[in-house]
Amino acid sequence: MSLTVTVLIPAHDEAATIERCIHAARTSSYPVERIVVVADACSDNTAELARSAGADLVLETDFKDKAAAQNAALWDITSDITIGFDGDTWPDPDCIRLMMEHIERDGLDATCSTILPAQGAVVPYSKTTGWGRAEAAFFTRQRRFAYALGRRWWRLCQAKVGRIQVLTGACYAFKTAAIQGIGGFPNGLITADMDATWALHGAGYKLDYTGDALAYTLDPEDFRTYRNQMRRWSSGYYQNMAKHRRQLKNWRSLLVVGGAIFDLVSLFFAEGYLIWSAVTGTHEALLKAFLFWTAVHTIVSSVLVATVVGVREAVYGVVPYTLVNYYNKWLYLCGFTREWILGRHYASWTGRQGRKTVITPMTAARRRTLSILAAATGSLTGLLGGYLGNSLLYTAGMGAAVAIPLSMVRLRGTGKRRATDTTTPAVTEEIPLLKLYDPDTEQTLQLQLPAR
Incomplete structure (x- = not known):
């Protein structure tokens, strides 16, 4: 008997995309038992559009937190598997089927798909002329190159080692019993998908990556939005590593995380040394060797990417990817300094639709x-x-x-500290509101949930 599936879609102001997401899930080649949408803190008509698009259940919440929004629906899911899509993500028709086959074949507890930018592939850019379109093409093509390279290289390496760093929140598949078994989606950090991934690792569940499964998501199209997203991701990475640091005693975890941090630190050290060598005219042979192997690395990476997105996109994306990769490393180095050295933590969701960034102040003891x-x-x-x-x-x-x-003395942060310890869920001052729609009476019921 086939495993049953419920699709869970957390959405925040996704009126422009939610109908397409629901339609893609409903027309999947693998049968879907239920589609549940959690419209969290929406200021548009996301909930109404989700109902009209055929969602089986639509919850309206005001948590302002993705993990909490998903948990509002999680405990009523009785299907064997919970498939999650962001509200701005569209799976290929075979995406769910491929993840389900992988779960059944290898006895997995969780997996995720390959993600590619939707713009320029299944939807047009938001700006179609001038600088806006050029900027959008630059950022989405570098992201497409990076994701495709992950499909053929770094995600596969993590899967072989047995330590996927993050099950992509835009398209994941959990055994419902597994995610419920760790107490639901962890919250309190700004990257809930990574938090859930490492919580599952810590509980001994088996995770993998289904590279053949494909979903498209809306990616940042301008520098400001991209920077905000990457700053959140970098800070979230170090917050999660701090929270789950005990898992680094496991050689698999240490290999994956240690390799990532070594890559980050060594890149700037090597580049600085080579620039110094070029300016001073010393170690010419080393400089030539570096340029040679950099060219080889670029060619091999481009060939791997071409097998996923085609030669044209690989050629167009290699230069944006190379340039932005240095910027990404810089942001992760800043995140490392801010989170682990200065002890100033990102405490708000930032990204394509994020709210204003809040950074906790440095403690007096750390300043001293x-x-x-x-x-x-x-x-x-x-x-x-x-x-x-x-x-x-x-x-x-x-x-x-x-x-x-x-x-x-001046590093006091830009906002109020959410929690004394960022490894635990923050205490919210407002009492969350949960709205339930009854299709029989066509009325919306409002429930006040206990404050956390």
């Missing part, structure tokens, strides 16, 4: 500790410079010993 360390390190550097007779080293060290502690 970092100020003392900076003063000590700068002073020792200055003394070393004085001993060696290096005026530049002396000036830099003494300047850092004074400037860095002074700068710590």
Whole structure:
């Protein structure tokens, strides 16, 4: 007997896309038992459009939190499998079937599909002329290149190791008993999909990646939206690693996470060293070797990407991907510094439809500790410079010993701390509102849920 499926769609102001998402799920080549939409904190008619599009159940909530919105529906799902799509995502007709076959064949507890940008593939760009279209093409093509490379390389490597870093929140498949078994979707962090992934790892469930399954999602089309999304992703990555740090004792986890951080740190170190070599005219052979292997890496990556999205998109995407990849690494380095060193945590959802960013303030204890360390390190550097007779080293060290502690005084954050410990769900001040639509009476019932 085939496993039964409920499709769960969390949506926030997705009036432009929710009908297409529901239609794609309903016309899947694998039968879907129910489609449940959770319209969370919507200011448009997402809920009404979801009902008219044929959703079996539409919940209207005001959590302002994706995990909490999904949990509002999760405990009433009785199907064997819960398939999740974001409200701006459209699965291919065979997407659900391929994930289901993978789950049944390999005895999985969870998996996810390949995601590609919808713009330029299944929907047009939001801006069709001038700079707006060029900017949209630049960012979506670099993202398409990155996702396709993941399909043929880094996601497959993670799957082989047995530690998928994140089950893509835009298109995932969980055994309902598994996600309910960890207490539902964890919240309190700004990347709930990664939090759920590592919670499942920690509970011993079997996760994998279904590369052949495909879904399209709306990706950022301009620099500001892209930057906000990537800053959230980078901060969420380090928040999750801090929360699930005990799992790093497992060699699989350590290999995957350690490799990612090594790639981040070594990239800037190697680039800085090579630039210095080029400017000073030293180590010419090393520079030539680096350029050669960079060219080889680019060619191999482009060939792998071409097998997923075609030669044309691979050629158009390689330059945007290469440029933006450096920027991504910079954002992740900033996220590392902000989250783990400064202790200032992202505490709001930001992205294509995100709200204003809120960053928690640095604690007084951390400011004192970092100020003392900076003063000590700068002073020792200055003394070393004085001993060696290096005026530049002396000036830099003494300047850092004074400037860095002074700068710590101003690092107080831009908003109110959500929780004392960001590894636990934040306490909300408002009592959440849950709206239930009764199709028989065509009335909406409002329920006040207990405050968290």
